[in-house]
Structure formats: C-alpha cells, structure tokens
Amino acid sequence: MANVDYDAIIIGGGLVGTAVAYGLARRGKKPVVLDEGDIAYRASRGNFGLVWVQSKGFGVPEYQRWTRRSSADWAAFSAELQKETGIYSGHERSGGVTICLSDDELERRATRMAQLQREAGDFGFEYEMLDHAALKKLITAIGPDVVGASHTKYDGHANPLYTLRALHAALLKHGGTYVPHARVEAIQAARNHFTITVGDVTYEAPRLVLGAGLGNNALGKLVGLNVPVQPSRGQIIVTERVAPVLPMPTLMIRQTVEGTLMIGESREEAGFDDTTSPEILHTLAERAAKTFPFLRHTCIVRTWAALRVMAPDGLPIYEQSAQYPGAFVCTCHSGVTLAAAHALHYAGYVIDGAIPPELARFSTKRFDHVQAVTSQH
C-alpha cells in the first residue's frame, strides 16, 4: 500500500479536469489526475471544437463575460501550450457566424444579438447582422438559400483532441501526475483533507476537484455537492479533406486545419445512448447542404454521437462544498471554449480556496429548489 501526498486530486482526465490540473501545475502545485478510462463517456473526445461566444448567456450576462474572458485568453493559452509541448491546438480566433436560412430566423437572431448587447452593459458586445451579399463577401461558399447571419469577432475554433493531448503533455512536463484506469468509487472527506484509494495506491490532498463530466453527478454526492448534470446528445458528421473553403466556423459547420468539414449542432435527450440516428444525421446534412451547396459533392467519411454534460439551465457549475471545504466541482458543456478560463483562472480559485463573487451565478445554490422538489418524491 503506497501513500502519496499531492496538493490536489482531480477526478477526470478530459478537457475540464486536465485544464484545471495543468493550471495547478503551472502555478507550481502537485496535482494528480485520476481518470476513469475509456469506459467513461468521454465528452472531450466527441467535442465539436468551437470556441464560441455568440450564443452564450442570454439573460445571464455573467456567462457572456466568463465565456468572452476565456475566448480572449485562448490565443495566449494556445501559444503557451505550444511553447511547452510543441503541440498546436489548432486554435484560430477567426470570428464566427450563425447562419440563417429564412427571414424569420434572421429576425429572431437579430433580436437575440441585441439582447446580448443590451445585457452586456458597460462590458460591451460588438456584433454585426449581415445580409446575403455582406456574408458572401466573408464566406463565398454560401448558397442561395442563405438569408444572412450574425457575426462576431469573439468566436473561433480549436482541435479538441490536440488541445487535450497538449494539456496532458504540459501537465506531465510541470510535474503533474496522470493515473489512467482509476475509477473513483469512494472518497474519504474531511475539511481540506481528501483521501482516495484506487487499487493499491492511496492518494491524499488538501484539495479535490470534480472534473468528471457526467460522473460529477454521483461523485458530488460523496462530498456534499449537488451537481445535477444530465446527458444531452449531439451528433456529428465528418467529411473528407478538401482544400480550404471556410475562412471561419459557423455555429453548425467548421473546417479543420486538416481540411475536414465537421457538421454538428443537434441536441437531443437520449439518456446515455451515445449512438447516431439516421433521422438526425439527415436533418443535419440537409441544412448543411442548403448552407453550403458544395457539400452535396463532398463525401462523408464518418459520423458519431457524444453526450454533452448539461446542467438543467445549460450553465457551468462552479462550487466549493460547504460541508467539506476544499472540494470543488468544475463542470460545463463547453470544455473547449472554457479550457483557457479553467486553466488560467479556475485553478487559482482552487488554490485560494474560494470562488470569486463574479462566478456566484454558477453556484449550486441555484439548484436548491430542484433538490427540494426531488426530495419530495
């Protein structure tokens, strides 16, 4: 029985857990990441790869700010990872568009964007509504069915797999520890003292971070944290590699550095079923081909589905346990977009032992009534 002391135990080796762990390591702390293994749902492996701002935070300006902060930090974050590891995350802050295929869609979009700007207050929110002709100047590949789009400079994209690989490499380089096949079944919790045994090894640390995606629901209960995340299925179509044709991502379609086109944006409640369905793929393909007619002559090489980690209100969950201070949860459905914020900022909150007031909106307190309702049954 080996006993190893760390500064923090992070449960979850995906984009969220590894970003926080790397953030701790780059501040000179000694984190250990316990990763369940490939039987986990692995949202980070199925991610679409947008670093996306323009759909985030209607009615919740705190979310808009937090997302914008991460988006602004991404360039430096990506450069740092590349410098540390030689791995390019594929990040580009190219700007992005949400494409509308009818006047009605465009009008609703314009209303939404005006709302974001109004709610942004003195933080500001710059955007443009583009008609067909204006959009055609940005992206020549659009088809005649495209009516217009919203555009912001804040949006971009990255390769989730290279980002994850770079985070893992950077974590190890800074003295962090990664333990695969380490499913956590039990946590011995006390104030600022957490003990977890996996196999023959016992890990001890004054901090614990739950970054285990859909696993956070059950893990939270072990340390007095209410984390009601549920799966939300997304399906993705991937095409052959073609010459550069999209200078920036749309909410639904992006072209990778390698030339592949990815088509996504579906959202379903399908429990833990992470398989694809022909109906959804058909709808995705139809809309994509209306948007960019060249796709009708582009081969699909694979499709997949993955499960987003979704809170009831779609917002991230950031909380420290009141029962066991030192235990934090960090979970969201935008593991790529928020990776920079998690590494550069959230890790600091874990060390400080306090989540700052500007993130109070993401506390689990907002679920207190949900808990009360559930417990009546």
Add this chain to the structure above:
Amino acid sequence: MFKPLPHSTDASVPVVVNGAAVSVPAGSTAAAAMLLGGAGHTRSSALSGEPRAPYCMMGACFECLMEIDGEANQQGCMVIVREGMRIDRQMGKREVRE
C-alpha cells in the same frame, strides 16, 4: 515491385494508370492496379505533401486516396476496376465544386 499472385485469374482488364495503359487481373481494385502499374507513390499527403501509397488495402486507413475517372479522394482499395477506368494520383487536397 508488385506482381499478381500465380493463381490470379487469366482474364485481364485494360485500365489507364497515371496516363499509361496497363492490363490488370479482373476483379483487381484500383489500388492494386496502381501498384501493378508501378506507380510508386499514389498520393501526396493533404497536410505535409509527403508521398504516400496504399497501406491496409481493406478500407480502413485512407492512405490509398486517388482520382478515379476524374473523381478525387476515392478509396482505391474499395473500387473494382472496369475496362477503360482512368486512375490517377491524388495530389494534396481536392478542390470543392458546386
């Protein structure tokens, strides 16, 4: 470098590999025809431009991408030759078309 196995069928199919006339056993794939035609590399990588050639010959690795009858990015190992088929190297990324 490559030659048909001794038990290959006697029937042969004339195809055009990189502009040169080649006869290959009936039932061959376009990727096999490329190799029998002595093509060497059969594509260049869409990313690095490195020369590449068929590898798995069973539809998994996508190393055998080639132009078949003018259609780019085809998996040569999954296409059976027919008379007069034009098989060409795939150089880099294909262009999209409307």
